[in-house]
Amino acid sequence: MKQCRIEREQRENLDILHLDGALDAYSFPRLEAALRALREENRNNVILDCAGLDYISSASLGALIGFARRARENGGDLKLVKLSRKIYNIVELLGFHKILEIYPDLESAVRSFAA
Amino acid sequence: MKQCRIEREQRENLDILHLDGALDAYSFPRLEAALRALREENRNNVILDCAGLDYISSASLGALIGFARRARENGGDLKLVKLSRKIYNIVELLGFHKILEIYPDLESAVRSFAA
Amino acid sequence: MQDEPRSGGPEQISLQIPCRYSYLRIVRQAVADLCAQTCVSEFKAAQLEMAVDEICAELIEKLRQRAGGDGAQPLLVILRRESGGIVSEVYYSGQKVEFPALSADAAKSTEDAAALGSYVVHRFVEKVEHVRDPERGWCVRIRKAL
Amino acid sequence: MQDEPRSGGPEQISLQIPCRYSYLRIVRQAVADLCAQTCVSEFKAAQLEMAVDEICAELIEKLRQRAGGDGAQPLLVILRRESGGIVSEVYYSGQKVEFPALSADAAKSTEDAAALGSYVVHRFVEKVEHVRDPERGWCVRIRKAL
């Protein structure tokens, strides 16, 4: 398990956050800072690339859901892509797959924003 | 840190072992089994793809060096590619970069066998 | 071949860590490794990992608040296999910490962010207790059936 | 921001594990995490990680041989920051284990595979001791300067 890295890729009409490592209580402030920056710049179309994510805490899930709600109020959304089986299973058991849109790959999530 | 997986990719004139996780005392028998299979099939051109490798023990390094020696006696070799900075540094400090050929990427190692 | 079930023997890990978020991942690794050794499915292991992480994270937050940061005392985490289940105990010193992750009331919905940890713990493990050990202090004990 | 040096406080991890190779990675994770918290460079951390792993692996091998496998008693690993260095102690019960990784003689070359562990330990840490603790039994203690 590595420390979490969050890399932001800015595209014309959306932002992708590439996650690597664990989103736990230790890296939570980093996630919060990244989401705050997006809110402050009024960027509301966000994709979370979870390919490198090996853990997510409930507080992090809560922050994502909060961001998604606010983004929707502003005509955008936050969508997850490339969850590992392990993390998808957790998200599903907690019922969050009904709250957050989840796509298998980046392309389909990007297309869903364009539609 | 994950459990070690070793995937063998057989090409015409060489074999590539893709490593993922840690080569430690726990996974050592798995490495030994993979090298034994190569020896038994008399496959002497071997590339170790270390892109996913996050740890290597001295016993594993010893086994690799032993395999390389024997492969050279049979006109082949064992070469390492895509070491992380961390693992390259360990290998270098132990002086093994003088014993084992190391390449930055798969392509250059493949070419070195063709030459 | 090395992934075969272990034959038996006392499968237990004890781990004492400074009261900091940065050590949560050792705790998760310990849960994952113990589960792997005791043939717990990948999904059940992930659930226990999350429940233990949530408990430790909440304790760390509350204990650091109380102690004003780095004065907080270490946590002791004991993980073991016990007839048909895995038990996790997290011991801490000082007075009892009240926190929502242990309340079954708070565990009824995912609406409230503060209650999420609670929801996770109760959703993922069968038994949650907050007990006093005469020697080691307060202990949050959870048990996940295999 | 969370990667800043820790302010102080007792930085120590204690870890008791079953005597099995499968728990080596928790030990390595503990070394890596303690090093990260005490601002050790990535390279020095990797060296200490390897030295501790080699010592535990050798002890596990010898103790399992002696006990005939799963009867072997747990290892206790204590990692701590100590004025200008990181100290790792590995305690085990029963009689002293003689093994090459501790001999400075065996550490002179990389020719002999059996002596490689020894070479690694002596190459990567400044101090290697095999001492008897009256309460906890034999202890292999190493120290890496920062």
Ligand SMILES: Nc1ncnc2c1ncn2[C@@H]1O[C@H](COP(=O)(O)OP(=O)(O)O)[C@@H](O)[C@H]1O
């Ligand atoms: N509930 C929480 N979830 C996640 N992170 C939190 C929470 N509360 C506080 N944090 C922050 O997480 C960061 C890491 O904390 P920690 O590793 O314990 O050490 P330190 O507080 O010395 O940086 C701190 O900046 C802390 O403020």
Ligand SMILES: Nc1ncnc2c1ncn2[C@@H]1O[C@H](COP(=O)(O)OP(=O)(O)O)[C@@H](O)[C@H]1O
């Ligand atoms: N020096 C060594 N280095 C690496 N692996 C070893 C060594 N000696 C023995 N092994 C093998 O590593 C495997 C894993 O051992 P371990 O996890 O301790 O549990 P078990 O022996 O119950 O499978 C065993 O099959 C063991 O034979």
